[in-house]
Amino acid sequence: MELSRRKLFKIAGISAIGLNAKPVLSVFADVHGQTRTPDTKKDHDALTAKQWGLVIDTRKLKTSKDVEPLIEACHKIHNVPELKNERHEIKWIWDEPYQHAFPTKENKYLDDRVKNVPFPVLCNHCEDPPCVRVCPTNATFKRDDGIVLMDFHRCIGCRFCMAACPYGSRSFNFRDPRPFIAETNKKFPTRMKGVVEKCNYCAERLAVGQMPACVEASNGALIFGDLEDPNSEVRKVLKKNYTIRRKQGLGTGPSVYYIV
Amino acid sequence: MLELALKGDKKYWGWIVALLGVIGIGFACYLWQLKFGLGITGMSRDVTWGFYIANFTFLVGVAAGGVMVVLPYYLHNYKAFGKVTILGEFLAIGSVAMCILFVLVDLGQPMRVFNMFLHPSLNSVLFWDTVVLSGYFLLNVVIGWTVLEAERNAAPPPKWVKPLIYLSIPWAISIHTVTAYLYCGLPGKGFWMTAILAPRFLSSAFAAGPALVILLCLFIRKATHFDPGKEQIQSLAKIVAYAICINVFFFLCEVFVVFYSNIPEHMDHIKYLFVGLHGHGAYVPWMWASMILMVVGIILLVNPITRRNEGVLAVACAAVFVGTWIDKGMGMISGGFVPNSLHYVNEYIPSVPEVVIAIAVYSIGALIITVLYKIAVSVKIEVSG
Amino acid sequence: MNDKNKIIAGLIIFGVIITFPLWYNMGKASPVPEPELTTTAKAAKQCVRETEYMTAEHMQLLDVWRDSVVRYGKRIYVNSSGKEFDMSLSNTCLDCHSNKAEFCDRCHTYASVDPYCWDCHIDNPKEKE
Numbered sequence: 001m002e003l004s005r006r007k008l009f010k011i012a013g014i015s016a017i018g019l020n021a022k023p024v025l026s027v028f029a030d031v032h033g034q035t036r037t038p039d040t041k042k043d044h045d046a047l048t049a050k051q052w053g054l055v056i057d058t059r060k061l062k063t064s065k066d067v068e069p070l071i072e073a074c075h076k077i078h079n080v081p082e083l084k085n086e087r088h089e090i091k092w093i094w095d096e097p098y099q100h101a102f103p104t105k106e107n108k109y110l111d112d113r114v115k116n117v118p119f120p121v122l123c124n125h126c127e128d129p130p131c132v133r134v135c136p137t138n139a140t141f142k143r144d145d146g147i148v149l150m151d152f153h154r155c156i157g158c159r160f161c162m163a164a165c166p167y168g169s170r171s172f173n174f175r176d177p178r179p180f181i182a183e184t185n186k187k188f189p190t191r192m193k194g195v196v197e198k199c200n201y202c203a204e205r206l207a208v209g210q211m212p213a214c215v216e217a218s219n220g221a222l223i224f225g226d227l228e229d230p231n232s233e234v235r236k237v238l239k240k241n242y243t244i245r246r247k248q249g250l251g252t253g254p255s256v257y258y259i260v
Numbered sequence: 261m262l263e264l265a266l267k268g269d270k271k272y273w274g275w276i277v278a279l280l281g282v283i284g285i286g287f288a289c290y291l292w293q294l295k296f297g298l299g300i301t302g303m304s305r306d307v308t309w310g311f312y313i314a315n316f317t318f319l320v321g322v323a324a325g326g327v328m329v330v331l332p333y334y335l336h337n338y339k340a341f342g343k344v345t346i347l348g349e350f351l352a353i354g355s356v357a358m359c360i361l362f363v364l365v366d367l368g369q370p371m372r373v374f375n376m377f378l379h380p381s382l383n384s385v386l387f388w389d390t391v392v393l394s395g396y397f398l399l400n401v402v403i404g405w406t407v408l409e410a411e412r413n414a415a416p417p418p419k420w421v422k423p424l425i426y427l428s429i430p431w432a433i434s435i436h437t438v439t440a441y442l443y444c445g446l447p448g449k450g451f452w453m454t455a456i457l458a459p460r461f462l463s464s465a466f467a468a469g470p471a472l473v474i475l476l477c478l479f480i481r482k483a484t485h486f487d488p489g490k491e492q493i494q495s496l497a498k499i500v501a502y503a504i505c506i507n508v509f510f511f512l513c514e515v516f517v518v519f520y521s522n523i524p525e526h527m528d529h530i531k532y533l534f535v536g537l538h539g540h541g542a543y544v545p546w547m548w549a550s551m552i553l554m555v556v557g558i559i560l561l562v563n564p565i566t567r568r569n570e571g572v573l574a575v576a577c578a579a580v581f582v583g584t585w586i587d588k589g590m591g592m593i594s595g596g597f598v599p600n601s602l603h604y605v606n607e608y609i610p611s612v613p614e615v616v617i618a619i620a621v622y623s624i625g626a627l628i629i630t631v632l633y634k635i636a637v638s639v640k641i642e643v644s645g
Numbered sequence: 646m647n648d649k650n651k652i653i654a655g656l657i658i659f660g661v662i663i664t665f666p667l668w669y670n671m672g673k674a675s676p677v678p679e680p681e682l683t684t685t686a687k688a689a690k691q692c693v694r695e696t697e698y699m700t701a702e703h704m705q706l707l708d709v710w711r712d713s714v715v716r717y718g719k720r721i722y723v724n725s726s727g728k729e730f731d732m733s734l735s736n737t738c739l740d741c742h743s744n745k746a747e748f749c750d751r752c753h754t755y756a757s758v759d760p761y762c763w764d765c766h767i768d769n770p771k772e773k774e
Contacts, residue, residue: 036727038694040709040719086606087304096602103603104525121602130447136384137375143718151715152765156375157298157368160386162308166448168601172308172368174299184767187736192764193297194368207720250447 045209049226051127051146052201053255054212055237056120060221064118067095071120073217074199079190081180090171092199093122093214104247114260120214120222123148123169123199124246127253131161131170140196146227146255147201155195162196166247167254170198227255261409264638265631271483275630279623286620289613290365298368300613306600307593307608309366311618314589316362318468319625320439321461321588323355323396325469327432328499334425340491346411346636347473347480347488349404352432354629356397361621363390385441392435399428404632412639436461443596451529451596454517460510461588466503467557468584470496471577478574480633486640497573501561504580508554511587532605533595540605543594546586553583678755681747689741693724704760707734735767745769 042048061067074080074093083089095118099106102119125148132142139154140161162170176193184190188204191197202212215222225234234257243257268276293300303310329348333341364370380387403424410417440458443449454460474496477488518526531537533547560566560576567573599605610618686692692699694706710732713719722730731737742748745768753760 036723036725038725039723040713040717040732041721041723042719043721046718046720085299087302087306088299089305100602100604103601106524133383134385134446136381136386136390137372137379138381139375139379141716143716145718149715153711153715154372154375154379155369156372157370158363158366158386159308159368160384160442162305163443163449163597164446166446166601168306171305173297174303175297186767186769189735189765189767192761193299196368203718207718247448252447 043208047206047209047211049145049232050228051226051255052125052206053146053225053227053234053257054122054201054215055223055234055241055243055257055259057221057223057237057241057259058114058117058119059259060219061118061120063116064095066221067118067120069217070214070222071095073213074202076183077185077188077213078200079177079181079185079188080197081177081190082182083175083177083180088174090173090177090197092171092197093120095119096121102244102246104249105244117260119258121167121169121246122214122256123201124167124252124254124256125199125201127255128251130164130166130252134160134164136160143203145206147203149200149203150195150197152189152191152195152197157194157196159196166250166252170196172196261405261412261635261639264635267638268634272630272634276627279627279630282623283620283627286617286623289616289620292613293365293617294370298366300611302609302611302614304606304608306604306606307597309593309597310608311590311610311614312362312366314593315618315621316359316366317439317461317592318585318589319355319359319362320393320436321465321584322469322472323352323359324432324436324462324465325467326352326355326400326473327429328466328470328503329473329496330425330432331429332495335429338495340489340495343640344473344477344488344492344496346404346408347476347633348469349400349407350632350636351469351473351476351629352400353397353404353632354625356393356400356435357628358621358625359393360397361624362618365617365621385438385445389435389438389442392431392438396428396431396435399424399431403428408636408639411643414643433462436465443592448525448601449596450523450525450527452592453526454514456510456513460507460514463503463507463510464584464588467500467507467580468588470503471500471557471580474500474577475574475581476629476633478570480637484637484641486637486644493570493573494568497561497567497577500577500580501558501567504554504557504561504584507584508558528599528603529595532598533591537599538605540598540607542607542609543591547591550583550586550591553579554587557583675755678751680749680752681744683742683744683748685743686741686748692741693722693728693730707762710734734762739768743769 071091071093075082075091078092080092081090098110098114098117098119101121125146127146129140129142129148131140132148135141136158137154137156139151139156140148141151142148157172159172162172173191173193173195177191178184181190202210202214205212210216212222212224215224223234223237225232227234229235237259238257241259243259245254245257248254289300301310301312326348329341330345332338333345364373367373376387376390382388403421406421407417437458440461443452444454444457446452474493477493477496481487515530518530528537532540533543535541536544557576557580560572560579566576594608598607694702699706710722713722714732720732722732724730739745745763
């Protein structure tokens with residue numbers, strides 16, 4: 001935040017510096033009326049939180065068919081390409097059977113329902129994300145609202161974050177993704193070859209007051225909200241139901257909870 | 261002194277031209293990779309580091325191993341090594357240059373590499389690795405060049421270079437320690453998550469580095485009028501013998517911990533490498549070959565009769581070098597990524613262009629080392645003659 | 646010192662090679678292109694900042710925009726006259742300047758700069774496929 005403001009001031013006042021340094025440092029809009037320093041702000045509809053979190057009620061997801069609309073909603077609006085080559089695959093959200101979603105919680109004698117439940121998996125937007133720790137350029141970072149985000153402009157494609165993520169949530173653009181996007185959403189950028197990408201908790205939708213696309217498409221199976229707010233819907237759901245998280249023994253603090 | 265590299269016989273120039281040819285082919289492949297993306301390699305969403313980073317890791321070891329020639333001379337006043345320290349330093353320069361190139365060719369967006377210094381993240385081990393590697397490169401360039409120049413002028417090296425030499429010794433340890441920290445601090449990567457990784461890296465470095473120096477010494481004696489010396493080679497051989505023993509011992513420690521504790525996340529990777537997992541086992545023959553080579557190396561190097569025979573010694577050094585290359589390069593990286601975080605087994609096999617680019621990087625290293633060694637040997641001959 | 650001729654000849658060749666682009670392109674300089682405005686852009690009279698500033702500093706402005714949106718989650722830009730804009734290259738800039746070829750590319754080609762914006766950002770948000 002500091003940085004962007006400082007940068008703005010620098011550019012806004014670059015000519016003023018020579019004459020008088022003071023106007024650069026103070027917002028003088030109110031005094032002179034028309035010559036206010038340009039500024040940036042959040043949209044007034046923007047949704048805010050201290051740590052966004054997601055609860056996935058797997059009781060409401062019977063087969064892969066129930067997860068498909070979530071995946072489609074997400075991948076369509078974010079221009080996620082569909083690459084046939086499995087090595088180059090890019091996915092933000094997809095479904096896995098229990099033993100692969102929770103490989104450290106292997107259970108030899110699973111009940112029939114859980115055995116067949118498709119578990120939607122995505123970036124966990126961890127409280128203490130190892131991917132952010134290892135990124136050499138701060139291209140992946142944790143925002144104030146808990147979202148672990150990618151700055152595609154800055155990513156050098158070293159893929160250290162992919163090695164560090166214990167959930168396999170990250171994909172790398174092994175080639176130009178554009179030819180593999182069936183229908184481009186023109187409101188959202190695509191990616192270029194050589195950068196890493198992953199789920200962004202729909203930061204661009206939250207910024208204008210919308211819920212994440214997967215949540216909207218889930219018919220109530222996905223509940224999204226502020227984990228730090230005791231009155232939020234996610235907290236209420238978490239209070240009533242026993243939930244599990246992926247590999248929480250690693251101390252990353254995943255913010256995606258599963259009701260089994 | 262650079263002009264010394266310009267005077268050579270036909271074989272010397274032939275070798276240089278051959279290297280340049282290979283570099284040219286590799287460069288063409290690299291241009292292709294730049295255009296298409298890293299998709300021309302065998303890497304995947306699950307195995308995100310491959311042949312490039314494997315060779316990078318191994319070569320950091322070779323660079324660090326060069327210090328084993330420097331340390332006895334400066335810290336223990338072992339005079340005999342005075343003749344060969346320059347070979348260790350110049351080998352380090354070539355190796356670090358290759359390391360940096362391997363990291364560069366592995367990047368998806370190499371034009372943005374300076375973001376590492378524009379927006380540095382002090383939490384990132386990769387940032388620190390860049391710092392220690394470039395530091396080690398500079399140290400060796402300055403030290404090697406100054407000391408050699410002084411030798412040529414039959415003068416003692418300037419006083420200011422001594423502290424740099426002492427600094428370069430712990431610095432050599434640091435480059436490989438930091439490189440190990442790239443891997444061993446990642447949660448959920450059971451194969452790498454072991455405190456013994458840095459010591460393991462160092463032991464294999466102190467085997468592979470000096471083993472290569474021995475091979476180069478034997479070659480120099482054969483090809484030029486400069487003899488690095490029998491005693492020097494034998495002392496180096498003892499260092500290789502100890503280091504490779506410790507390396508295998510460390511590996512066995514790992515095997516004990518992993519299999520006695522019986523924790524799947526740690527076991528599965530070693531199982532994949534040595535016996536295969538869920539029907540996948542492309543690395544099984546390689547890993548056993550590596551083990552056999554290292555054991556053969558130990559037998560030949562520990563036994564004084566075989567060690568003193570320089571022909572056998574060359575074979576032993578080659579075995580150690582190749583054995584550690586497979587173990588630390590291919591095995592270490594692939595093994596860590598397979599099975600993946602969701603416990604799927606997706607194997608990694610390097611692609612042809614990927615291998616060609618890697619060979620070209622090795623050729624650039626060979627070119628640097630050839631030129632530097634040519635200068636060093638010419639100075640040595642000049643001084644003694 | 647018997648290499649005198651070789652040195653001079655070498656220097657001349659060096660001089661010729663290094664100045665080659667200058668005399669090769671002599672007299673061929675193309676005129677400075679003028680970015681073309683769409684009717685919407687003309688009607689708006691002023692961009693988010695005054696034209697002079699936009700011509701000289703649009704890249705710095707875009708740099709601030711991208712950091713603000715991506716890293717700080719602030720998507721609204723308030724200019725010096727208090728007007729608000731959604732900071733989006735494709736959805737705001739190109740909404741008005743919908744003629745990328747005449748507005749952006751012409752100058753960029755002339756100045757021989759190749760910004761990689763369009764590798765990701767959609768360059769024709771208004772066109773139908």
